[in-house]
Amino acid sequence: MFDAYLERMALHRSERMMDMSQATLYAQLTNESRQKMWNAWTQVVSRVNTFMIQRDAKLTGKNPITWNGRLVSMKGLFRNFAQTFGKGGVQ
16 A cells, blocks of 8 residues: 555656646746646646556456546446437436
């Protein structure tokens, strides 16, 4: 468990660095540049987190559910199906 916490420290550090860099650069960017910067950092953090969750799940013999690369619960999966295919497609 301690090893898993140590590995997650890199993720939390990158989130803090993202917040710090955005606060520093935010005032100097246009709205479009701000959005691009946010999306790029969000994708990096999401990929790292998803990879760690999938690796942990493989080690325990479980299979996580993802939607567009993001981890979701069963309830979230049903909600995403309903939004995509309509409520009748979930039943």
